[in-house]
Amino acid sequence: MSLVSALFLVFVAAVLLLYYVLPKSFRFWVVLAASLAFAGFLGFYTLLFVVLSAVICYAGGLLSGPSKSNAARNVFAAITVIINIALLCAVKYYNVIGLAAERLNTLFGAVDGQNKFFLYAVPVGMSFYVLQTTGYILDCRWEKIAPEKNFFKVLLFSTYFPQLMSGPVNTYANLSAQFEKAKDVKFSFARICDGAVRVAWGFFKKLVIAERAAMVVNMIYGNHQVFTGWYVPLGVFFFAIQLYTDFSGCMEVVIGVSHMFGIELPENFNCPFFSKTVKEYWRRWHITLGAWLRDYLMYPVLKSTPLIKLGDWSKAKFGKKNGKKVPTYIALLILWFAVGYWHGGLWNYVIGSGILHFIYIVLGMIFEPLFKKIRPKIGADKIWFRIFQSVRTFVLMLTGFVFFRSASVGDAVDMYAAIFRRGGAALNWTNFCVSGMDLANLIVLIVAVLIVFAVDAYKYRPGEDEEPRSAIAFLRSRSAILLWAAFMVLLLATLIFGRYGLGYDSGSFIYARI
Amino acid sequence: MTREEIYGKLNEVFQDVFDDEDITVNDSTVASDVDGWDSLEHINLIVAVERCFGIKFTMGETTGLKNVGEMVDKIIAHLG
Numbered sequence: 315m316s317l318v319s320a321l322f323l324v325f326v327a328a329v330l331l332l333y334y335v336l337p338k339s340f341r342f343w344v345v346l347a348a349s350l351a352f353a354g355f356l357g358f359y360t361l362l363f364v365v366l367s368a369v370i371c372y373a374g375g376l377l378s379g380p381s382k383s384n385a386a387r388n389v390f391a392a393i394t395v396i397i398n399i400a401l402l403c404a405v406k407y408y409n410v411i412g413l414a415a416e417r418l419n420t421l422f423g424a425v426d427g428q429n430k431f432f433l434y435a436v437p438v439g440m441s442f443y444v445l446q447t448t449g450y451i452l453d454c455r456w457e458k459i460a461p462e463k464n465f466f467k468v469l470l471f472s473t474y475f476p477q478l479m480s481g482p483v484n485t486y487a488n489l490s491a492q493f494e495k496a497k498d499v500k501f502s503f504a505r506i507c508d509g510a511v512r513v514a515w516g517f518f519k520k521l522v523i524a525e526r527a528a529m530v531v532n533m534i535y536g537n538h539q540v541f542t543g544w545y546v547p548l549g550v551f552f553f554a555i556q557l558y559t560d561f562s563g564c565m566e567v568v569i570g571v572s573h574m575f576g577i578e579l580p581e582n583f584n585c586p587f588f589s590k591t592v593k594e595y596w597r598r599w600h601i602t603l604g605a606w607l608r609d610y611l612m613y614p615v616l617k618s619t620p621l622i623k624l625g626d627w628s629k630a631k632f633g634k635k636n637g638k639k640v641p642t643y644i645a646l647l648i649l650w651f652a653v654g655y656w657h658g659g660l661w662n663y664v665i666g667s668g669i670l671h672f673i674y675i676v677l678g679m680i681f682e683p684l685f686k687k688i689r690p691k692i693g694a695d696k697i698w699f700r701i702f703q704s705v706r707t708f709v710l711m712l713t714g715f716v717f718f719r720s721a722s723v724g725d726a727v728d729m730y731a732a733i734f735r736r737g738g739a740a741l742n743w744t745n746f747c748v749s750g751m752d753l754a755n756l757i758v759l760i761v762a763v764l765i766v767f768a769v770d771a772y773k774y775r776p777g778e779d780e781e782p783r784s785a786i787a788f789l790r791s792r793s794a795i796l797l798w799a800a801f802m803v804l805l806l807a808t809l810i811f812g813r814y815g816l817g818y819d820s821g822s823f824i825y826a827r828i
Numbered sequence: 829m830t831r832e833e834i835y836g837k838l839n840e841v842f843q844d845v846f847d848d849e850d851i852t853v854n855d856s857t858v859a860s861d862v863d864g865w866d867s868l869e870h871i872n873l874i875v876a877v878e879r880c881f882g883i884k885f886t887m888g889e890t891t892g893l894k895n896v897g898e899m900v901d902k903i904i905a906h907l908g
Contacts, residue, residue, distance in 0.1 A: 452887070453888070457888050458888035458891075608867050613871060613887065614887060616871040617874065617875065617887070617890060625875075642868050779860065
């Protein structure tokens with residue numbers, strides 16, 4: 315079941331009805347039953363896997379809790395975390411060992427050699443809930459939380475249906491507090507309306523923009539032997555639009571649906587394309603993944619004895635200021651490799667959403683003292699410099715998107731080569747329209763992107779940790795009618811201009827495949 | 829060790845880690861108040877504080893500190 319489908323909306327409406335009509339003491343069980351049913355809709359193996367993952371998580375938490383000796387807790391935490399991570403890596407690595415898997419299938423009796431067992435066995439959304447459950451075990455070991463004794467609470471934490479497929483990645487402390495709070499939430503039209511506007515906004519982003527931009531992206535990435543020269547940056551630019559509206563649209567649906575239940579989920583995006591630096595970009599893009607990797611990977615690595623010893627050695631060798639950066643760079647390399655690998659087991663992901671960003675961030679850190687000296691001299695406080703910073707950061711992101719969307723590293727390198735290759739299709743309207751994009755579609759796309767840009771410009775606050783402004787709160791403060799009007803406009807625009815219907819694969823959110 | 833004595837030592841640690849002799853911290857000081865106190869420098873600070881007081885913060889404490897006041901509470905708890 316896709317989050318952008320009529321079936322999902324009917325499912326949510328039915329669960330909401332039960333949630334608010336039945337006595338409050340039933341709410342927990344309604345959401346848990348809905349979450350398991352949702353996992354079941356995604357496939358038997360997904361259901362099996364989320365339950366198995368919850369069992370590992372539950373046992374790992376209890377065994378890593380304070381009642382045992384430190385050595386035993388370390389062993390149990392390590393075993394359960396390793397099981398979790400190994401399962402995740404196995405699924406990621408599945409992409410790489412597809413051929414071996416096919417052979418294994420043949421052993422299991424697949425006559426045509428197709429990947430049947432493994433194809434169906436790869437659980438949806440695993441990349442997200444495995445991070446959550448691993449975080450839970452580590453939180454128990456580090457005594458950030460007490461291990462939960464009620465298995466069903468852990469089960470709901472790892473299967474909560476709005477965030478099961480694509481996150482946001484949550485912590486047990488946050489989500490369990492929200493579940494507790496939701497017990498007393500009263501039904502209100504305002505709450506349902508606010509959630510519905512976010513859901514409609516998500517549908518609009520996905521169906522009107524992302525699916526439309528995908529036409530151009532698919533044409534250029536799939537045929538870069540023909541569509542060379544300026545077509546390549548054009549394709550990458552359209553992919554940036556597609557990826558942002560696809561993933562952030564998905565998050566609008568997830569957070570909006572959860573809001574209707576009175577369960578608030580953390581935001582995953584905060585106007586990322588307005589970022590001044592690559593470092594800032596990653597504090598505004600996929601925020602919960604960055605926070606998870608910082609707390610559960612980078613900090614433990616930086617605080618490990620080998621890295622501390624390395625820091626002491628490098629400070630003695632290179633001086634205090636430069637020396638302390640050595641372990642930081644190593645921890646960052648591990649972090650960015652993990653970010654890339656998490657996106658997919660192939661090298662194009664490791665480079666495009668990992669190593670390349672590591673290089674940009676480290677170069678930024680190395681040259682920061684120089685930039686500090688230069689900035690006052692070139693009028694860095696002026697608006698033109700501020701715009702330049704955002705454009706520069708956006709272009710750097712595009713360089714990674716070449717790898718991210720390509721089928722392989724070789725393909726991505728060939729995309730770069732295609733920029734300078736001659737003899738391809740001429741850059742003109744007729745050739746551009748081969749993608750299926752005509753003038754009407756292009757106008758719809760441009761207007762829709764400008765609307766998203768305007769909303770982001772309103773929400774944007776320069777401080778990275780500042781809460782973005784809420785467009786919904788703004789509309790509500792003016793008039794509830796205005797909010798309903800926005801909902802109706804988004805709904806109609808999606809129904810009229812959205813790309814859906816027969817032949818449309820509504821299951822294909824980019825991050826749901828990660 | 830009194831809270832004041834801890835702050836005396838803590839100020840020296842902050843000044844050394846962030847290379848700024850003018851830094852003075854108090855209970856309500858947070859990361860955004862100190863130039864350079866980002867997620868990367870946070871661990872350098874934690875390790876320097878641990879060494880100064882001869883203690884070891886847990887990972888939960890390392891990632892969960894809300895402000896310097898909480899850090900001082902944890903130091904007092906570790907010192908017993």
